Amino acid sequence: MTLQIFNVLGREKQPFEPLEPGKVNMYVCGPTVYDYSHVGHAKTYVSFDVVVRYLRFSGYDVLYVQNLTDVGHLLDDGEDRILKKARQSASTPMQVVETYAREYFADMDALGVLRPDISPRASGHIPEQISMIEALIEKGKAYAVNGSVYFDVRSYPEYGKLSNRRIEEQQAGSRELVQDEKRHPDDFALWKRAEPEHILQWESPWGMGFPGWHIECSAMARKYLGDTFDIHGGGVDNIFPHNECEIAQSECANEADFARYWMLVGSLMVPDADGIPVKMSKSLGNFVTIKDALQRQQPQVIRTLILTSHYRSPLTFSDDSFDSAKNGWDRLMGAVRLTRESLRFAEGNDQGNGFEPVLAQTRQKFTEAMDDDFNAPGALAALYELTREVNTLLNADVKPGKAILEAIDQTYRELGGQVLGIVPDALPGGANAEREEKLIRLLIAMRAEARKNKEFAQADRLRDELASAGVLLEDRPDGTIWRIE
RNA sequence: GGCGACGUAGCCAAGUGGUAAGGCAGAGCUCUGCAAAAGCUCCAUCAUGGGUUCGAUUCCCAUCGUCGCCUCCA
Known part of the structure; x- marks a missing residue:
């Protein structure tokens, strides 16, 4: 089309x-x-x-x-x-x-x-x-x-x-x-x-x-x-x-x-005292500056929120809609993170290559939506559907090979990154904080040791302390991954 | 008053003449030492009233409601 x-x-x-x-x-x-x-x-x-x-x-x-x-x-x-x-x-x-x-x-x-x-x-x-x-x-x-x-x-x-x-x-x-x-x-x-x-x-x-x-x-x-x-x-x-x-x-x-x-x-709306949406504008004083919004959320979340509605429609800006966008984006990023994490240890085989058609469908649905008067909500939906499939794939018993993981990562980078601008090239807390990463991995290893010995109190303490420092752990069959909150 | 847009589940939001994407929230389940994350399942008949049609949420008319513009605003 x-x-x-x-x-x-x-x-x-x-x-x-x-x-x-x-x-x-x-x-x-x-x-x-x-x-x-x-x-x-x-x-x-x-x-x-x-x-x-x-x-x-x-x-x-x-x-x-x-x-x-x-x-x-x-x-x-x-x-x-x-x-x-x-x-x-x-x-x-x-x-x-x-x-x-x-x-x-x-x-x-x-x-x-x-x-x-x-x-x-x-x-x-x-x-x-x-x-x-x-x-x-x-x-x-x-x-x-x-x-x-x-x-x-x-x-x-x-x-x-x-x-x-x-x-x-x-x-x-x-x-x-x-x-x-x-x-x-x-x-x-x-x-x-x-x-x-x-x-x-x-x-x-x-x-x-x-x-x-x-x-x-x-x-x-x-x-x-x-x-x-x-x-x-x-x-x-x-x-x-x-x-x-x-x-x-x-x-x-x-x-x-x-x-x-x-x-x-379409204009950005803000609920007034009675909950009725009114245009955000300088003269009404009901505005939130971009700087303030960035204080509260990552830029990608703000973009995601904007893209959940068609450009011609008005969009209501509220705490709820903001949170909703944030939680959705987090799930998207979870799959991206998992893909890139898996890539670190992936082998060069063709395991999981049966996933290719899903990527092709995603691209098709995405471009069909965008070709239809830049229907970003439809394009986003394609990425969410992909995300469900990717999570299923990466949580299955078979370990996908390097080829398919790279293809998945590339799909996210192009559609989510290059076009929509909501998938960053480098995830927060990535390789540029090498020392921190090493320390975190060390603590994860210590916790794994404790868990192995059934010292769960100790294991939980490590996890909780890390969490309070903003490092969230997730246990998986093949090890523990982490992310920065 | 004139012009324009819109009214879809608890919230946000796509879409189609043949019984409705996606996200968030909620419920149940699976996995887990416990979590977290993830997955699965469940959750709407599309403002109201007419009309056209074999059939309308989707087309037409009316009504109600909301917003925008008509003065500065992206």
Whole structure:
């Protein structure tokens, strides 16, 4: 089966056909870097991380661009959020931007999110934005007023096609402030005149000012991906007005289609006081930062939690769902650990090679799920089913040979590691702690001796002491294995 | 009010016109010196009411409920 993608533009699953065979140009709206990122951001960027990883796994050459918004994103009161933060923290805007851009990458790195190929910043692309605005004015799609420039939505009949919104004619008069400058309430700013005290401002044909929030994505996408490209991603909450405006600006300025496939990620929800799920957001204050989440759980567990729900669906984030993901992931890792442990002593025979078909089935089920609009929950299910089979195999009397164990390990590494990013290459407490490992093995040997002599009190003491130090033992017919809790 | 999405077991969550993946939790069993881990077994008729159909959880309509967007948000 070929890859199917649910295209928000048209609201249907469509076979994925890139503009250029084998090559995927992709743009995802990045964060505004004015504060720490929270788990809601993690959901979006982990989701697209898996999309990119799977596309590459499938053989596509992916060029992944994700911007950083560092100017032009205003608050309700018209203040730039970066400037506000700078004022509050007694620093300069670019310090704020630099600080939180680094924190963002640090968080994403910790979550195992691969870096985009290009991470362009809005403030670094002012000329590109200005020239796009000029083109829009020339084509009669935008107009300048008092040093600001607005996009004329009535000049673009397709405005609203992504979010299915119609331009409201009667609503005029319902808006305050800027209203008088706009010809139509739905017109949006391409360029804003800056007051003298506004620190972030640039020269333009219309005087000193700064770009509107939406134009950056249009300008940068065109610069790095061309007029028309394959996939545009983001969170659903930006479908209107942001994504809609991007389309309008780009298609008018470029006189070409913008993104061919739109993929929007469902929001992360948090139960409110009454247990009703509400979107996690900065403004509501119901957020958990990625740093806090990482304090509580391993990054792979956070990814697992995110992947238990389809990317388009909302996902409720709670202690229960967190624990559930953690316990499931532990079982997965148990099988991975057992496989790698068994590999240490495996012989080079073909014992257990009858297991091959299970691996083939796993791969098939996995890719079928992922080919169906990146159905990660289905792909995860394939890994869980594999895990049951692997545990059965490794707990049986026959000792599987090296070949099949390596094949199993490889399957986990590729599907669970390379694609989903939940199976680490090196298990915690592995070979890099050689001395510790030796000590643990010594204690295990001492306990084995005690057990042999039926000195169970002594044996239990060793096990309990190790457990209290975070080293958990498991007795198996052929010896004792351990893991770090 | 407009637009969109959704309502599947105790919880989370896939999916299909022919009686429903997976995970967590729970119960029983096996293995074990005891544990731990693992495995096996058990646990839903898919919000409600109509309609289409040989047959619907899956298609259509209505109702109820929830969420998102419409103003800043990934």
